Amino acid sequence: MPDTPDPATEAFVAHRNLLFTVAYEMLGSAADAEDVLQETWLRWAGVDLGEVRDQRAYLVRITTRQALLRLRTLGRRKESYVGPWLPEPLLTTPDVAQDVELAESVSMAMLLVLETLSPTERAVFVLREVFGLDYDEIAEAVDKTQAAVRQIAHRARAHVAARRPREAISPAESRDAFTAFQRAVQTGDLQVLLDVLAPDVVLLTDGGGIKQAALAPIVGAADVAAVLGRVPASRSLVPAQVNGCPALVIRIDGELDTVLAVRVEGGLVTGLYAVRNPEKLSHMEQEIILSR
Structure with a gap:
C-alpha cells in the first residue's frame, strides 16, 4: 500500500x-x-x-x-569583500523572461x-x-x-x-542589441562593439579576490570595449538566459570562466555584469525555476 x-x-x-x-x-x-x-x-x-x-x-x-x-x-x-560584489547568477527558464516584471525584479x-x-x-x-x-x-x-x-x-x-534602471526591458529590443553585442565580442569587431555600447556603459566585474577582476567599475564605451577585446581567443561564448535577461556564458578550455549578464536599454548595452568568482557559479549548470 x-x-x-x-x-x-x-x-x-x-x-x-x-x-x-x-x-x-x-x-x-x-x-x-x-x-x-x-x-x-x-x-x-x-x-x-x-x-x-x-x-x-x-x-x-x-x-x-x-x-x-x-x-x-x-x-x-x-x-x-574584494572588489565589486555582484549577485550570484542563475540560469533561468524561458518563462522568467516572458514575465517582464519578474525578469526585471531578479535582473x-x-x-x-x-x-x-x-x-x-x-x-x-x-x-x-x-x-x-x-x-x-x-x-x-x-x-x-x-x-x-x-x-x-x-x-x-x-x-x-x-x-532603478532607466526603462523597462523590451524583449525584442534586448534580443537585437544582444545579438549584435555577441557577434562583436566573438569577432573582435571593435567598431560594432562601440556602436552597440551606450556611451556611459558600465562594466562591473566580480572575482571575489579569487579570479582576476577590476576592483572598480569600468565606465565608458571605449574603456569597456578595450576590456572585452582582451577576452582570450581560446574561449567559447554561449548565449543564455541569466536572471531573466540575456547573457554570455564564457568557457575557456571547456571550463566555466565567466558569466556576463547584459543590460539593454534604448537599443544599446548600458550595463555589463561579469561574475568570475567560482564560488558564485555553481547554479549555472541547470535551469532554476523562479515564480511569484
Whole structure:
C-alpha cells in the first residue's frame, strides 16, 4: 500500500519555487537562499497545520524572517569583500523572461538597486512590489505594524524609483542589441562593439579576490570595449538566459570562466555584469525555476 503523502511536505514542495524566489530576491545569493529554505522547512515541519489559515502566507512569513536574519550576516560579509560584489547568477527558464516584471525584479541591475535598501526595506519592497502581498501579511513577516510597513514601503519605492534602471526591458529590443553585442565580442569587431555600447556603459566585474577582476567599475564605451577585446581567443561564448535577461556564458578550455549578464536599454548595452568568482557559479549548470 503506497505511503500517505505528508501534508506538510506537500505544501512545502508546492510553494518551494516561490519561497526560493523570495529568498533569492532578498539575498542575491542562491546558496544562501537554499540555506534559508532548509531553515524554513525545519520550522514548517514543526507547525500544527490545523492552526494555519493560509499555508502560502505562513511559509512566506517563515522564509522572510529567516532571510532577514541571513541578510544581516551577509551585510557584514560584504563589507570585507574584494572588489565589486555582484549577485550570484542563475540560469533561468524561458518563462522568467516572458514575465517582464519578474525578469526585471531578479535582473542584476535591480538586485544591485535592492542592495542599497536596509534589510527591512528590502523585505517590504520585495513582498509588496514583486509578490503583491497585503500589508497585513507583510507586517506579520517583518514584525512591524501595518502603519509602519506602509511608511517603509513608500520610502523603499521612492528609493528604488530614483535608482532603478532607466526603462523597462523590451524583449525584442534586448534580443537585437544582444545579438549584435555577441557577434562583436566573438569577432573582435571593435567598431560594432562601440556602436552597440551606450556611451556611459558600465562594466562591473566580480572575482571575489579569487579570479582576476577590476576592483572598480569600468565606465565608458571605449574603456569597456578595450576590456572585452582582451577576452582570450581560446574561449567559447554561449548565449543564455541569466536572471531573466540575456547573457554570455564564457568557457575557456571547456571550463566555466565567466558569466556576463547584459543590460539593454534604448537599443544599446548600458550595463555589463561579469561574475568570475567560482564560488558564485555553481547554479549555472541547470535551469532554476523562479515564480511569484
